[in-house]
Amino acid sequence: MIWIFPALAGLLVVYFAMRSSRFRRFAEPTLSILVALLLLSAFLVWSRENGSSSNASDPPPFAQNRPVIQPEEIVLKDLQFTRKRPDTSYRTTGTILNNSAADLTNFSLTVTLEDCPDGKCKTVGEDTALILARLQPGQSQAFETFFTFPNPYGVDPVAPKWSHRVTDIRGRLP
Template sequence: MAWLIALPLGLAIVYLAARYGRFRSWIEPVLSIAVALGLSVAFLVWLNEAAPDKAPEPAPNRPAAGLTVADITLRDMAFEPNETERTFRVRGTAANASDVTLEYFRLTVTLEDCPQDACKRIGEDTALILLRVPGGQNRPFETFLTFPYRPDEAPTAPKWTYRVSEVRGAGRR
């Protein structure tokens, strides 16, 4: 409803400022101060609403006790060049040796080029694998990884090193 008052008042101020130079000379500082005060009030309202007087957010879920990186074993890992340069399709099977259900894990892969046993590191990539694996079972997975190398430096004898770098298990219910 305030706009019903502000709109005609604003139009009147613009008209008088355009029509009379003397009016313009004193209305400009008054409007500048009014805008500065309005912005200050808006900032204080925003600051008051963002204050931490509300109940604290609950802590994020902790990983399930008993599930560690050592509980996840990767088998049958296959690395295939993808249609896009520098991208590889990775397939494998994740086995869960724990009694806690695995929700996801991070797979970290390092690519090296090893012609004549002289290895040169090309890069490393980490993929988040969303895979639900109940305790004592295994599931296949597939993902894509990208490695930074120039097209003229494509690996001729690729060597893959991989590891599970993080796990998250489902809490007991």
Template structure:
């Protein structure tokens, strides 16, 4: 579309240079051509913005959080003191290959009752695990609510969410 506008503008400029009588018409004709070009550009822009976006199809293969099993979880203190290294094994009990999941970890200090919550962290675990197989993983969790107070009796709780199958 732009090329047509450019051809018209060049033709008008050529005629203005070549024929003296046409020079008096150049300004109004160019003004009208520019106005029409802008109107067409705006019309195209508005119709493209209003087009309905296609609704993405839900993935055919899904994995429920219950189909992912974590075992041998170990929490080792790291540096800084509010950081912990989390290691364990992932078992994919689904019929679909696993790409990633989110591990939500909560730390509480329980030297007696009641427990004092120190915070939560959410780690994205990227582990491509085929169906029915296991794989070790390592991540880090940081708990900023601990105020650098030493943890006497840590109590861990975790959950799995946002499980994503491997795209084909």
């Protein structure tokens, strides 16, 4: 409801500026300076609020100095890659085993596909999937995800070679 007063004042300024050239010569520079001061004060308030909400020593959200779970503590077994439609998509299944002392929440699985005919490997592509796995220490769970790789010129890999790595592990101590 308070917005009515500035709106009414703005309409009066526009009305008087249209009716009187003397008022216009006085109102234009005055209003320009007033708007500049309002913008400057709004910027100062915004920067002061933004600066006080975060401390320079605070770590970014979800950052851990030393991860609770190390990549070697996550074991992936029975990984299978099955070609799906479209031809560049692969369904991946397997089992996750949590060998750490912490509860596992999620991790990123990066898979690299190489084509290795005659022992000469050429990288086809790399893709990363977020795997949600709520596992307590010592538990295992089946998972399924999809990876997409480029298919240049419609040529399928003759001798596919798969490699994977676990990154960005999130967990918490029980």
